[in-house]
Amino acid sequence: MALEQIAEATAMPSEREVQNRLSMVVFSGDMDRLMAAFIIATGAAASGMDVTMFFTFWGLQAIKKQTPTGRSLFGRMLGVFLKDIHGVGPSKMNFGGLGRWMFKKMMKAHNVTSLPELRQLAAELGVRMLACQMSMEVMEIRREDLIDEVQDVVGVATFLEEASRSKITLFI
Amino acid sequence: MEVKADLTLDLKGLLCPMPVVKINQAIKNVPIGGIIEAYATDPGVMADIPAWCRSTGNELVTIEKQDKVIRFVVRRLK
Numbered sequence: 001m002a003l004e005q006i007a008e009a010t011a012m013p014s015e016r017e018v019q020n021r022l023s024m025v026v027f028s029g030d031m032d033r034l035m036a037a038f039i040i041a042t043g044a045a046a047s048g049m050d051v052t053m054f055f056t057f058w059g060l061q062a063i064k065k066q067t068p069t070g071r072s073l074f075g076r077m078l079g080v081f082l083k084d085i086h087g088v089g090p091s092k093m094n095f096g097g098l099g100r101w102m103f104k105k106m107m108k109a110h111n112v113t114s115l116p117e118l119r120q121l122a123a124e125l126g127v128r129m130l131a132c133q134m135s136m137e138v139m140e141i142r143r144e145d146l147i148d149e150v151q152d153v154v155g156v157a158t159f160l161e162e163a164s165r166s167k168i169t170l171f172i
Numbered sequence: 173m174e175v176k177a178d179l180t181l182d183l184k185g186l187l188c189p190m191p192v193v194k195i196n197q198a199i200k201n202v203p204i205g206g207i208i209e210a211y212a213t214d215p216g217v218m219a220d221i222p223a224w225c226r227s228t229g230n231e232l233v234t235i236e237k238q239d240k241v242i243r244f245v246v247r248r249l250k
Contacts, residue, residue, distance in 0.1 A: 043189040046196035047227040112187050121193065 021050045021166035029058030030091035037172045038118035045125035054159045056132035075140030123149040177209035178202040184213045212242045
């Protein structure tokens with residue numbers, strides 16, 4: 001057996017299987033961070049990478065419909081404050097929605113692709129969008145509350161499997 | 173550099189990530205060995221188009237800035 005073959009045979013599976021993939025956890029529900037997440041995802045897909053985005057906790061707002069969520073009292077209270085992709089505000093200087101309005105104006109003035117358009121583009125480019133089962137349970141968000149582009153509802157093991165064979169992993 | 177383009181793209185006014193997304197869509201519409209000529213105004217293109225070519229294994233024939241417009245030529249290799 002040649003040395004390279006021995007090295008190949010004894011390599012850890014993760015070392016052997018690293019592919020041209022990008023796996024991203026989208027934890028944040030802030031407009032600015034979501035912009036970064038979707039720009040990286042679309043850019044990577046356009047550069048030939050297989051891209052998976054895992055949306056968890058506040059990040060679920062990026063893939064949520066505008067419909068009210070929640071069953072219990074607390075769940076419905078939370079549902080009042082959860083936004084969809086059109087309603088999320090920046091992580092700094094939101095000032096009760098003024099910042100969101102200002103950022104949207106400025107981005108439009110500079111001809112930057114909007115957040116909803118970036119999400120649509122991501123779907124068209126084949127970016128896999130997955131939702132976190134556990135955070136959906138906690139926040140009382142059902143599959144029907146998520147947009148149709150979401151491919152699956154999964155758990156941590158699915159993310160880890162994806163991440164272990166990805167060249168790039170990000171947490172946003 | 174004089175080349176005969178199979179496709180000419182107008183990317184002027186577009187910002188990140190759109191130039192890269194558009195070139196990626198356009199390259200599928202030319203045959204292997206085919207040439208795309210594009211014009212952009214986003215200064216980020218100067219770094220991003222060479223990076224995109226390296227990532228995707230396509231050839232950057234030329235990239236040059238004239239005033240505010242960046243002209244680049246890409247040859248599809250795969």
